[in-house]
Amino acid sequence: MYSSNSKNLNISLSINDEERSVVVRPANTLLSVIREGLGLTGTKPGCYNGDCGACTVDVDGVPIKSCLMLAVEGVGKKITTIEGLRNTPVQKSFVEHFAFQCGYCTPGFIINCNALIQKHPNAKDEIIEEWLESNICRCTGYKEIEEAIKSVITAKSEEQL
Amino acid sequence: MIQFDFEYYKPASIYEAVQLFQTLDSQGKQPIYYSGGTEIISLARINLLYTKAVIDIKDIPECNILRIQDNQLVLGACLPLTIIEDANHFPLLTKTLREIADHTNRNKITIGGNICGQIYYREAVLPFLLSDSQVVIAGIQGLKYVPIQQVFHQQLQLQKGEFLVQIITNENDLQLPFVSIKKRQQWDTGYPLVTVVAITKSSDNSSNSSTKQIHVAFSGMSPFPYRSEQIEEDLNQQNASVQHRVNLAITHLPEPILNDVEGSSEYRKFVLKNTLQHALTTLEAE
Numbered sequence: 545m546y547s548s549n550s551k552n553l554n555i556s557l558s559i560n561d562e563e564r565s566v567v568v569r570p571a572n573t574l575l576s577v578i579r580e581g582l583g584l585t586g587t588k589p590g591c592y593n594g595d596c597g598a599c600t601v602d603v604d605g606v607p608i609k610s611c612l613m614l615a616v617e618g619v620g621k622k623i624t625t626i627e628g629l630r631n632t633p634v635q636k637s638f639v640e641h642f643a644f645q646c647g648y649c650t651p652g653f654i655i656n657c658n659a660l661i662q663k664h665p666n667a668k669d670e671i672i673e674e675w676l677e678s679n680i681c682r683c684t685g686y687k688e689i690e691e692a693i694k695s696v697i698t699a700k701s702e703e704q705l
Numbered sequence: 706m707i708q709f710d711f712e713y714y715k716p717a718s719i720y721e722a723v724q725l726f727q728t729l730d731s732q733g734k735q736p737i738y739y740s741g742g743t744e745i746i747s748l749a750r751i752n753l754l755y756t757k758a759v760i761d762i763k764d765i766p767e768c769n770i771l772r773i774q775d776n777q778l779v780l781g782a783c784l785p786l787t788i789i790e791d792a793n794h795f796p797l798l799t800k801t802l803r804e805i806a807d808h809t810n811r812n813k814i815t816i817g818g819n820i821c822g823q824i825y826y827r828e829a830v831l832p833f834l835l836s837d838s839q840v841v842i843a844g845i846q847g848l849k850y851v852p853i854q855q856v857f858h859q860q861l862q863l864q865k866g867e868f869l870v871q872i873i874t875n876e877n878d879l880q881l882p883f884v885s886i887k888k889r890q891q892w893d894t895g896y897p898l899v900t901v902v903a904i905t906k907s908s909d910n911s912s913n914s915s916t917k918q919i920h921v922a923f924s925g926m927s928p929f930p931y932r933s934e935q936i937e938e939d940l941n942q943q944n945a946s947v948q949h950r951v952n953l954a955i956t957h958l959p960e961p962i963l964n965d966v967e968g969s970s971e972y973r974k975f976v977l978k979n980t981l982q983h984a985l986t987t988l989e990a991e
């Protein structure tokens with residue numbers, strides 16, 4: 545059994561393929577620990593309420609809103625933040641399709657899109673829509689974001705032919 | 706940020722979890738069971754929930770089971786909604802879960818947490834209220850198996866220290882004809898104005914012939930989800946028009962009817978009327 549009855553505990557988190565040791569309160573969310581404890585400020589705070597998706601990180605291949613997860617829940621899991629993605633097809637496609645304006649929502653979108661492509665390399669429109677409804681963008685009209693992800697999926701399908 | 710501190714425990718067995726609850730409770734720590742944690746974190750952040758200790762039950766193997774065995778679907782309380790959707794053993798449940806929150810949140814929200822939540826809607830319970838389902842509840846005396854109808858009245862009636870371990874549904878009820886309709890004030894994600902979930906099921910009457918009955922459950926109309934015998938009696942009246950049956954059912958809605966920024970009670974009734982008509986017409990055409 546894992547237990548902590550102290551106010552502060554030292555935990556180890558696997559983030560972006562690195563084991564990072566950090567002192568947390570059990571009541572700290574993963575979002576606050578990633579940003580304030582580990583200095584990985586690519587993950588953005590927005591609503592803190594599960595609505596906006598700006599704080600999305602990848603936990604064992606699954607997109608999760610880090611404002612609704614405790615940091616202690618992350619022990620033993622493989623966490624990837626936007627800093628852990630380098631030159632992925634989704635990132636390149638976002639640039640090519642101008643899929644952002646201010647960029648605040650972009651890390652959350654990219655983490656979500658990247659997980660989507662890993663799980664459903666040939667995702668149909670309805671799956672893309674279902675997954676991307678989890679993120680809000682206040683600047684774009686979503687069209688460019690949709691085009692960016694679809695172009696990665698099309699390129700992958702063509703590769704398979 | 707959650708302003709107060711709590712202790713975090715993650716027991717690996719049912720026995721450990723219930724013992725831990727007793728111990729922490731006797732120390733005045735107001736323990737709560739923690740599953741997906743989405744509601745606990747949301748409410749704690751705005752000081753609508755307080756505890757000095759959370760007991761995370763996600764490492765308990767029985768709470769993570771997803772299988773069909775002995776003609777029954779067994780779902781562990783800690784399964785995230787998207788895992789249940791992907792397995793798709795119970796299409797009515799899949800359709801209803803798909804409308805809860807959004808996809809990323811459903812990776813974290815668990816079926817047990819939704820059913821046991823404090824926030825009114827608890828839409829995941831609706832398909833179970835309509836089917837032959839029982840809940841497995843753990844307490845200090847061990848496990849008990851109870852038909853969900855007996856123990857879900859507005860919310861799951863748990864004694865102090867008890868928690869939901871599994872929901873078990875008869876395989877015969879998994880593929881019944883259904884409708885699951887969610888109407889929101891706006892957008893395609895989030896809480897409902899009205900959710901109507903309905904099935905048709907054969908029931909044996911006294912002359913031993915089988916008649917089809919409509920069963921229906923609601924969320925969003927009142928500050929709790931429900932199924933009502935009186936409403937079903939109204940909707941199953943023989944030889945009456947759909948409109949007449951729906952008008953009658955609307956007079957028997959449980960009070961209070963929600964009246965808030967999402968929608969006035971009159972508007973909710975208006976939307977429900979149309980939704981019910983649509984549900985009946987669809988099911989009766991099948």
Ligand SMILES: Cc1cc2nc3c(=O)[nH]c(=O)nc-3n(C[C@H](O)[C@H](O)[C@H](O)COP(=O)(O)OP(=O)(O)OC[C@H]3O[C@@H](n4cnc5c(N)ncnc54)[C@H](O)[C@@H]3O)c2cc1C
Nearest residue numbers: 594740741742743744745806815817818819828869895896
């Ligand atoms: C943005 C957003 C939109 C949402 N929209 C909807 C919606 O449209 N419809 C809807 O129905 N829900 C919706 N929800 C989900 C809902 O409000 C809750 O957040 C969620 O259902 C809680 O599930 P959880 O597993 O995270 O539970 P937790 O936060 O872990 O627990 C919730 C409560 O249940 C208790 N509990 C948990 N598991 C058990 C158990 N096994 N036995 C006994 N008690 C237990 C806890 O002690 C706590 O009191 C939404 C959530 C978000 C974040």
Ligand code: FES
Nearest residue numbers: 590591592597611
């Ligand atoms: S900050 Fe987490 S969803 Fe908005």
Ligand code: FES
Nearest residue numbers: 645647681682683
């Ligand atoms: S680019 Fe500004 S919020 Fe999306």
